[in-house]
Amino acid sequence: MPFDTKLTRLLPAPLLALATLLMSACTNSSADLPAASSPVVIPANAETLVLGGGCFWCVEAAYELVPGVLAAESGYAGGKRPNPTYEQVCTGVTGHAEVVKLTFDPAKVTRTALLDYFWDIHNPTTLNRQGADTGTQYRSVIYYANDAEKALILASRERANPGWDGKIVTEVSPLPDYFPAEAYHQDYYRNNPGAGYCQAVIRPKIDKLKKNPLVQP
Numbered sequence: 282m283p284f285d286t287k288l289t290r291l292l293p294a295p296l297l298a299l300a301t302l303l304m305s306a307c308t309n310s311s312a313d314l315p316a317a318s319s320p321v322v323i324p325a326n327a328e329t330l331v332l333g334g335g336c337f338w339c340v341e342a343a344y345e346l347v348p349g350v351l352a353a354e355s356g357y358a359g360g361k362r363p364n365p366t367y368e369q370v371c372t373g374v375t376g377h378a379e380v381v382k383l384t385f386d387p388a389k390v391t392r393t394a395l396l397d398y399f400w401d402i403h404n405p406t407t408l409n410r411q412g413a414d415t416g417t418q419y420r421s422v423i424y425y426a427n428d429a430e431k432a433l434i435l436a437s438r439e440r441a442n443p444g445w446d447g448k449i450v451t452e453v454s455p456l457p458d459y460f461p462a463e464a465y466h467q468d469y470y471r472n473n474p475g476a477g478y479c480q481a482v483i484r485p486k487i488d489k490l491k492k493n494p495l496v497q498p
Contacts, residue, residue, distance in 0.1 A: 313474070313484070313487055313488075313491075314342065314345050314346065314470065314471050314487070321351055321352055322351075323351055323352070323384060324351075324386055326386070326387060326388065327351060327384050327385065327386055327387075328384070328385060328387050328392065329382060329383060329384050329385075329426075330382075330383045330385070330392060330395055330396075330423075330430075331356075331358055331380050331381070331382050331383070331423075331424045331456060331459055332380060332381060332383070332399060332422065332423040332424065333358070333378040333379055333380035333381065333419075333420065333421065333422045333423075334399065334402055334403035334405070334411065334421050334422075335379070335403050335410075335411025335412070335414055335419045335421070336379060336411065336414050336419065336478075336482075337355035337356070337379040337380060337381050337462065337466065338355070338466070338469040338470055338478070338479070338483060339402070339403070339411075339470075339482065339483050339486060340353075340355075340379075340380075340381045340402065340403070341353045341354075341355050341381050341467075341468070341469065341470070342469075342470035342471070342483050342486075342487055343398075343402040343486065343487070343490055344381060344383055344395070344398075344402075345468075345470075345471070346487065346490055346491065346496040347385075347390060347395070347398065347495055347496055348389060348390065348496070348498070349385050349386050349388075349389030349390030350383055350384070350385045350390065350395075351384045351385055351386055352382075352383070352384040353381050353382075353383055353384075354381065354382045354384075354461055354462075354467065355379070355380075355381055355461070355462040355466045355467055355469070356380055356381070356382055356459055356460055356461045356462050357370050357375075357377040357378070357379065357380065357459070357460045357462060358377060358378060358380045358422075358424060358456075358457050358458065358459045358460070359376060359377055359378045359380070359422065359424070359454065359457050360375040360376035360377030360378075360457075361375055361376050362375040362376075362377075363458065363460070364460055365377050365460060366463070367462060367463055367466065370418050371416070371418060373416050373417050373418060376417065377418060377460075378417070378418055378419075378420050378422050379418050379419060379462075380422065380424070380459070382459055382461075383395060390495070392430070392433055393433055393436075393437060394495055396423070396433060396434060396437035397437050397440065397441070397495075398493065398495050399423065399437070400437070400438075400441035400444070400445070400449075401490065401493060402486070402490060403421060404421075405421045405441070405445060405449045405450065405451045406445050406446075406448040406449055406450060407421075407450070408420070408450045412482065420452060421449075421450065421451040421452065422451060422452040422453075422454065423451060423452070423453055423454075424453075424454055424455065424456040424457065425453065425454070425455060425456060426455075426456045431453065434453050435453060438451060438453065470483045470487070
């Protein structure tokens with residue numbers, strides 16, 4: 282799906298024109314993310330975490346800032362149809378959420394730290410919406426694989442809730458089947474730093490998150 286489809290939902294005509302100019306000027310700019318290592322070596326002790334906080338391009342880029350996160354893969358979870366396409370998910374009919382599957386080294390970053398960071402990268406109080414992106418596919422959700430992980434998630438949510446005036450609506454559910462998104466969604470911000478949506482939505486978020494202690498060298 283072309284990036285401008287998202288952008289046109291976000292901006293009135295004057296701002297859209299400005300964003301288009303920014304896109305043209307920044308097409309070859311850095312995505313302000315750590316350089317991707319290729320191939321990624323996944324240690325035997327690596328763990329995973331699946332969560333969603335609006336557009337998966339945003340969530341993926343936010344977690345790629347974190348030292349110890351080995352991979353952040355955009356995908357779909359929580360729906361009724363196996364192997365859904367992006368177009369199907371966007372209709373809301375399949376029930377899937379846009380999610381990111383994190384693979385991380387627990388010796389370098391803890392699951393608790395990744396969960397606490399989650400509350401800073403999106404607004405967990407808006408039901409089925411992040412900014413101008415609306416629909417059940419954009420819901421705030423964290424999936425747990427076992428009771429121990431569920432306890433960590435609930436504890437993290439409880440710590441964060443006062444900072445959001447007690448209005449967090451994030452879904453906490455058992456981990457369902459997960460399906461990777463299409464190839465063009467992967468590393469979207471890194472690969473398309475000058476795209477309109479990246480400049481208007483993701484770039485400001487990344488600039489803000491760089492001040493978070495978790496992403497500091």
